[in-house]
Amino acid sequence: MKILVVYNPAAGGGREALLKRLVQALERRGADVEVYRTKAPGDATRHLQARAHQGDVVVAVGGDGTTNEVLNGLDDGVPLGIFGTGTANVLARELNLPRHPEQAAEVMVNGASLTVWPGDLAGRRFMMWTGVGYDAWVVQGTDLGVKRRFGKLAYVLAMIRQLARYGTTDYRLRIDGRDYQARSAIIANGRHYGGRFVLTRQADLTQPTLQVLLFNAPGRLALLKCLMALPFGAMERVDGIVSLPAREIEIEASEQDEPLQADGDPAGILPARVTVAERAVLVRVARDSA
Numbered sequence: 001m002k003i004l005v006v007y008n009p010a011a012g013g014g015r016e017a018l019l020k021r022l023v024q025a026l027e028r029r030g031a032d033v034e035v036y037r038t039k040a041p042g043d044a045t046r047h048l049q050a051r052a053h054q055g056d057v058v059v060a061v062g063g064d065g066t067t068n069e070v071l072n073g074l075d076d077g078v079p080l081g082i083f084g085t086g087t088a089n090v091l092a093r094e095l096n097l098p099r100h101p102e103q104a105a106e107v108m109v110n111g112a113s114l115t116v117w118p119g120d121l122a123g124r125r126f127m128m129w130t131g132v133g134y135d136a137w138v139v140q141g142t143d144l145g146v147k148r149r150f151g152k153l154a155y156v157l158a159m160i161r162q163l164a165r166y167g168t169t170d171y172r173l174r175i176d177g178r179d180y181q182a183r184s185a186i187i188a189n190g191r192h193y194g195g196r197f198v199l200t201r202q203a204d205l206t207q208p209t210l211q212v213l214l215f216n217a218p219g220r221l222a223l224l225k226c227l228m229a230l231p232f233g234a235m236e237r238v239d240g241i242v243s244l245p246a247r248e249i250e251i252e253a254s255e256q257d258e259p260l261q262a263d264g265d266p267a268g269i270l271p272a273r274v275t276v277a278e279r280a281v282l283v284r285v286a287r288d289s290a
């Protein structure tokens, strides 16, 4: 079995020792392993697209951003393995993937392939979410130096800083042909968000649908209340939040240059169209979770 490991040395501040243990564990299981170290943002996608052969499994070693870049370069039908060495690794949690290199290698070599439907944001696929407004500002405003040194604390600081901006932009969303307004929106493909928290119980990676959360909380205090409900998995029940399933979403903003985020990284500016991707991908998971 040929396994191509795509390793992001910048994710989670670098995890060389874990990478080495994963490669050894894969080789012990008879895999022929090649490691590609990414050199810059976007490199994982470019490298994969330029290769004639990607092997039997491509493994993303990094965080959600790395997995997103690998997903966008992956050939049809090649299963994706995920080993979370990033800051939050939300997708790895969603799929209940092992954190230990030995168990992770077992999943990649002898696990099952789960069919997952990614989302599509203007021709680029995403696994977990895309978002506008507060959600995108937090991603845009996260200090990469602080993230490298202090991990998730960088997100918390950005969340506090961006609160003041909430309500300054209105978003118009056309969701499966119906018009909505919001002050912020998250389009979820998976259930988790910001680590171990459950954002929505309605999302399901294995179904070709998305779940849209519209935030119409009237002010910053109301937004704060929504955020405080997140660790309890109760955000959808807070006043001012509308949660609805969708397959096609068009988004516009009242202001210019409004950013989007996708899988926790900046992903261009509005307007944008979001759909379910045309093709599913296979993701390696433990036999009992498939």
Ligand SMILES: Nc1ncnc2c1ncn2[C@@H]1O[C@H](COP(=O)(O)OP(=O)(O)OP(=O)(O)O)[C@@H](O)[C@H]1O
Binding pocket: 008, 009, 010, 011, 012, 013, 038, 039, 040, 041, 042, 043, 062, 063, 064, 065, 066, 067, 069, 085, 086, 087, 088, 089, 090, 263, 264, 265
């Ligand atoms: N060699 C590199 N140097 C600097 N940045 C890189 C390199 N290779 C990839 N990147 C970028 O690193 C960014 C962060 O990666 P990733 O999201 O995987 O890790 P993380 O932010 O630590 O984790 P998480 O998203 O799970 O919180 C990605 O946007 C990716 O484009």
